[in-house]
Amino acid sequence: MHLPRWARIIFRGIFAIILLIIFAYIGLAWYINTHKKEVLASVTASLNDGITGSLTIGKMETTFLEGFPRVSLRLENVVLRDSLYPTHNRTLLTAGRAEVAINTLALVRGAIEIKKIAISNAVIDLFTDVNGYSNTAIFAKKKTTDKSSGGGGFPELRKLTLDNVSFTADNKKTNKLYKFKVNDLDATIDYNSDGWEAGVDLEGSAQRMAFNTKRGSFIKDKSLDGRFDIIYNEDEGFLTFEKNRLDIGGERFQIAAKLGVGESSKFTINIENNDILWSKAAKLLSPNITEKLMMFDLVQPIAVTCDLVGDFNSAGDPLIYVTAQIKDNVLTTPGGDVTNCNFTGVFNNQNDRKQECTDANSAIILTNFSGTYANLPFVMKKASILNLDNPIALGDFTSNFEMKNLIGLVDADLLKFTNGTASVKVNFRADIENFRLAKPKVFGLVNIKNANVTYVPRKLDFKDISVNLNFTRDNLEISEIILKSGRSIVNMEGSIKNFLNLYYTDPQKIVLEWKINSPQLHLGEFMGFLGTRKKTQAAIKKNRKGNFTDDLNLLFEKSNVDMKLRVDKLYYNNFYATNAKADVLLTDTGVFIKNAGLNHAGGTLVINGSLQQSKVSKYSLDAAINNVDIRKFFYAFDNFGMESMKSENLRGFFSSKANVTGSINDDGKLVPRSMHGLVNFDIKRGKLLNxxxxxxxxxxxxxxxxxxxxxxxxxxxxxxxxxxxxxxxxxxxxxxxxxxxxxxxxxxxxxxxxxxxxxxxxxxxxxxxxxxxxxxxxxxxxxxxxxxxxxxxxxxxxxxxxxxxxx
Structure with missing residues (x-):
């Protein structure tokens, strides 16, 4: 093909330029190979000129083609140390190999300008001693009296790569320790009038990230894979990391940060993940936080953000502010699962802004918390856990449910509900010990209406129960109770002093003070209280220890009941009395009766006594009987076990003082021939018939x-x-x-x-x-x-x- 004359001229010119560059490059190669010592000395001097310490290079080789058109030097056994190395013995950089790209034109002028450094098989160790001195002081600008000289400083790099590099930042003064392993890092740097910008691609792992070594490490032994877009403003002294994706331990996060360098050591790190499991998020935090969070779990992934704000030179913990959005999830807790769970959660280790960031100043705050626990729906507008050293829980609780749904919370072999509704609206405050509530304070109301319940251990059935429970600070006020059992009708009201504290700590000290009034009471329907209390299956199973049923079991078994009993009509088998009054104390060991009085068989009875419960219960009775119809009296008490003398054999009016003991079986029957004691009697107008x-x-x-x-x-x-x-x-x-x-x-x-x-x-x-x-x-x-x-x-x-x- 024939080219025009002007084209041939241009082609020959370009060819000549290329040949010139090649010859020049070959000339440089010849020069470097023949002047290795001089070039190595120049490179070393150039690097040392910007530092206050020493840089030593063991060996240098040229690798022309790798950096063309620049000249590339391979440096081996590179060691970088600050001036105080003999004192602390911590080497800033030890590199098996470093590739250095030198500006070719600058080299022609006799100057050394390094544009790229590639470091392989290296250890970088940034060290700060207890007095605050850091071996990074090696990069401090040297003082100069010649303003025209430009002030020195570490050479401006255009490209930095790291391959198989271990990085450690150990600050003994502030108890901070960061360790990373860089498998591959590729950074491109562009300079401007304000500083520089860099794009960094990273593949490596975080081995330790301890903002406070006493607390342990964040993100321990997790892989790192992602990109950083970094802006450095020299006047502000901050590195700004634009928001970018970073995979941590295989989880996809969005990371943004602002880190102070030079005189400033403050930092802000923002981490976001819209789809991460609770357990995996918790394991990224320090052990003191992870341990507490791992007592709970959420089945479905959650959206979470974490802000870390602190100072690399501060000895305290950084501010940790974590938010989480939970929707239609399942929350597992030591006490059971919460389904249909929704809430916004915040963790903050500086709840009081005037105090330091510590566990004691930490708070977990849940807002608009709703869910279903053991078939019971509930809502908490706000709930908090304060002070993770000595946790305190507080908040509000609202729930409306059918009583039969309590089967999910209370075992059916303890209490069995078949009807009724309940509404709960309370505020609470309680200590948390081993993830259980202690010393609680509850304020609010619990209303129960039209409930049918069976107390299974004693085979007692109650119908149409209505109850108002009013929690006032430490006490529980119980009012408007209407209780029906068979033919009995009971109206009750009462109170328990220091109820919730004793419920969780010492239930045997609970005393329920009852005022009981009844138009008619059939004692036979309550004989279950006289026999031994049957253990529930939940109480038998050791692995159920500590749940709500066990707590109720212990409450029913150990608590005491102090009753003021007033009954218009009292029935027990053949016994019938009116205007019955008694002070009755029920404990876990028995029943104690004081100042019991009633009208029976035309006369009166005054009784004091006790019943010690066992399979065959033992009773002790001190009775004064005045002018009762002896026939009705003997009939009411089954002739006191006598076989020959019956009530039909007797007439008259009987008075007596008796102090006797005996036994009663689980059915409430007097055990024949078990009575012991003394009886004095007086019969007036008596008759003995047949x-x-x-x-x-x-x-x-x-x-x-x-x-x-x-x-x-x-x-x-x-x-x-x-x-x-x-x-x-x-x-x-x-x-x-x-x-x-x-x-x-x-x-x-x-x-x-x-x-x-x-x-x-x-x-x-x-x-x-x-x-x-x-x-x-x-x-x-x-x-x-x-x-x-x-x-x-x-x-x-x-x-x-x-x-x-x-x-």
Whole structure:
């Protein structure tokens, strides 16, 4: 192809220029190879000119083609140390190899201008001692009196690459330690009038990032992969990192930062991630924070931001401000899971701006917290945990739910709810010890309406319960309780002093003060309280220890109840009384009754006693009975276990003082032959009707007298009850049919031995005599029959002649 003349001229010119450059480059190569020592000395001098320390280079080789058109030098065994190295023995830079690109034109002029440094297989160690001196002082500008000289400084680089470089920044004064491993770093630097700008691509790992070595490291042993766009303003003295993507430990973050250099050491780091799991985010923080956060978890990823603000030269922790947005998530806690969970969370380690950044000044604040816990929906407008050294929880809590949904919170083998609704609106404040609430203070109301509940351990059923619980500081006020169980109706109100504190710390010291009024009460429906309390399955399983059911179990088992009981009509089996009043104390060991009074069978009863609970409960009774109908009285108490004497055999009015003990089974029945104690009694206008032992004697001794209907006159006696045997102290019986003197032992089993002296004189003959002394003389005139009642071989009581032998 034939070219125009002007084209051939241009082509020849370009070719000539290229040849000139090649010859010049070859000339430079020849010069460097023949003047290695001089060039190495110039490079070393150029680098040393900008530092206050020493730079040594072990070996230099030229690599022309790698840096064309620049001249490239390969430096080996590069060591950079500050002037105080002999004092602290910390080398700033140790590099196995460094590639240095030199400006070719500057070299022609006899100057050394380094445009690129590539460092491989190196260790960079930035060290600050306890007095604040740093080996980075090596880069401080040298003082000069010649203003025209330009002031020196480290050479302006255009490109920096690092390959297999370990980086450490150890500040002993502020207890800060940063360690990174750079697998590959490629930085391009452009200079301007204000400073410079750089684009940096990084692949490496963060081994330690401890803002306070006493607290541990952030982002420990996590991979780093991303880009940084950095702007340096020399007047401001800050490095600004524009927001860019950085992968940390495989998680995708957006990072922005502002770091002070030179005289300023302040920094601000902003980290964002819109899709990260709670557990992975928590593990990026220091161990003192991670340990607490890992007690909780969120199943679905969350959006989180973290701001770190501090000073590299400050000994304290940096400000840590973390925000998180949680939507439709599942929160797992030591106490159970919260589903449908939504809230905005903030962690801040400088809650009080006037105080330092510490765990004690830290706060976790949750706003618009809503969710469902154990089938119970709730809302908390604001909840906080303050002071992570000694945590305090406070906030508000609102919930409305059906009582049957409590099955998710309270085991069905403790309390079983089948009906009713509840509303809760309270504010709370409590200490947190081992992630459990302690010393709580609750203010607010809990309202329960139309609830049906079974207290399973004692098989007690209650219906249509309505309750208002009012929490006032330490106390719990309980009002407007309407309780129905079978045929019983109970209206109650009460209070517990220091309730919540004792609930969590010492439930056996809880005393529930009740005022109980009832138009009618059937005690048989509450006999479950007299028997032993059955353990729930939750109490049996060791792995359930510490949950809400266990706390309630312990409350029911250990707390005390002090009742002021007022009952219009009281029923228990055959027993019926009116106007019953009693002070009753229920504890985990038994039931104690004080000043109990009631009207029964036309008379009154005053009772003090106790019941010690076990499989067969033991009772102790101190009773005063005044003028009760003896027939109704015996009928009400099942004839006190007697088989021969029944209520239908008795008439009259009975008064007594008794101090006895005995046993009651789980069904509330008196255990036969278990009674022990002393009974004094007085019967007025008494009658004995169709009493078999007496009619048996009458048929034998008084066939002509009416022994089936015997009237008594002021019968008094004393009985010692010892199990199945009753000791009858000497007692005179003056009746319409005959007079008797009785003493001996009556046994509910075997061992009956009663001595009866019966004057045969007919009492009707002395009916008109009113003088007591005269009656006493006439009483034993005539024949006196001495009889003995004792067991026969068939177990029945037989009466035969034979009086008591004189001792």
């Amino acid at each position: 009493f078999d032992p007496v009619t048996s004697v009458g048929k034998f001794a008084f066939p002509l007298r009416d022994v089936k209907n015997i009237e008594f006159y002021n019968l008094k006696g004393r009985l010692d009850v010892q199990g199945e045997k009753v000791t009858i102290h000497p007692m005179q019986i003056n009746s319409s049919v005959l007079n008797m003197d009785i003493e001996g032992i009556y046994s509910f089993g075997k061992g009956t031995q009663i001595y009866v002296d019966v004057p045969l004189r007919n009492p009707k003959k002395d009916k008109e005599i009113t003088d007591k002394d005269e009656l006493a003389k006439r009483r034993n005139r005539g024949i006196v029959l001495h009889l003995k009642a004792e067991d026969d071989t068939d177990g029945k009581v037989k009466v035969k002649l034979g009086g008591k032998k004189e001792e």
